[in-house]
Amino acid sequence: MSGRLATEYSAWKKLQDLYDTEHNRLVLRDLFAKDPQRFQKFNREYVSPDDASTTFLLDFSKNLITEPIFAALLDLVREAQVEEYREKMFAGEHINTSEDRAVLHVALRNFDEWKIPESGVNEVDQVLAHIKEFSESVRSGEWKGYTGKSINTIVNIGIGGSDLGPVMVTEALKAYSKRDLTAHFVSNIDGTHLAETLRLCDPETTLFIIASKTFTTQETITNATSARDWFLSTAKDKVHVARHFVALSTNTKAVTEFGISSENMFQFWDWVGGRYSLWSAIGLSIAIVIGYANFEELLKGAHGMDKHFRSAPLEQNLPVILAVLGIWYNNFYGAQTHLLLPYDQYLHKFADYFQQGDMESNGKSVTKNGQQVAYQTGPILWGAAGTNGQHSFYQLVHQGTKLIPADFLAPAISHNPIAHSLHHRILLSNFFAQPEALAFGKTEEEVRKELGPNATEPLVKSKVFGGNRPSNSILFPKLTPSTLGALVALYEHKIFTQGVIWGINSFDQMGVELGKVLAKNILAQLEKPEDVQGHDSSTTGLIHYYQKHRKE
């Protein structure tokens, strides 16, 4: 985030030399065979500074690194002044330079630990109290709809960061949810999303939570307006809107204009980035679903990781370690993507969540100083919950032509130990086996031995696993609110660290604007063919085809 080109650092040049001279020798089979201490050297246990039960193990021994490479990667962190930029973030300096904003999601879970001199920070506790009071009154049934019935359904209407965080966390912590309360999430402008959701709702017992930082996002405002129309088609009187619509936003004026009174608005601030907002008022649906005490545990878990990130020496600092390993593959091995593979069904939205978190943050190609980068920045992030992915795309990960570094995550204990934990033991055996198979593969010799002398050459070749495919394994006791908070914050700070090294601004998202502007222009031209002006022949042809075939 210094804005310097990463390639100018001497540590970068050193890493390039190390890659050029060493990479042919970086064979995991050999590295493990030569060094019985390899696991000891390259694993770290995280224990939250606030709560010893929030803990996990990061095993990064199955990476294509040696101690000198690891040391050089940490030198890069020092040279890029990650520690200085980290302090600037925590101090509330405006490190989001293009928008002249502080980056203070850490202030949303600070619990008075650090004094941060930014306006709004002193209002965080007040908003948390509002979330607590409101979520408790909905959960207890005290909050009544317009006919006097309690709320049994909530619908969060929001998109991007105003959707993905609440969706991911409410799924991840379903074991803690109030089972007689249903939560829906409507994000897409496609009317199908809202229509199919409203079919499941009763206007008398449904609460709509309109989540939008800006309160100008076309999808959210259109969905919210249609939801209000649907509600009023039964409730009739506008005065009832107050019992059934609340807003989460930084934009009081637009919220009031929409017809939601300020006491039903949950405030946050421009220093909360959309993709870092689940800790803010945007988390209201989370608090309603899992209860405020669990929501606070989530925040505390993240805060513990903030403290770790801020104080642990680099060689012990888990976000930093994940960040530099990512850089090693992304920038020196030429890996294009990174996999997130939680072996936990509850985390089935984890990769979706971090697609925005990582790709909207680090999908940039100019530095903070406006220079074009001549190196790769943020990876394409993808993933799925294990073991589903194994029966889908793992073929390519094991035997395809691409190097795809992966993070495997799993809980030691399941919330659902059915069949005497048989399911969980099978799940975990896969969690242990996959990184092993990726790293060590199966040699031609092993295949020949297994198949016997009559096997054809093509069959032998097709069964060889090259191995040497790197991965991290993260194993935690149980998926609790606090552990989830720590894991999310771990990846947030990883993204921060990588952004600083690449010299980019991880906290704006200019790349999402152009399409929005063009869509607005096209929306005004959709009625008549003669209105379609100013486009290339492809876009014009497509719109004309639509106009010929639409039947309203």
Ligand SMILES: O=P(O)(O)OC[C@H]1O[C@H](O)[C@H](O)[C@@H](O)[C@@H]1O
């Ligand atoms: O919360 P909103 O203001 O409605 O914004 C929702 C989303 O809009 C855009 O797509 C931004 O790129 C996202 O970062 C943001 O989360």
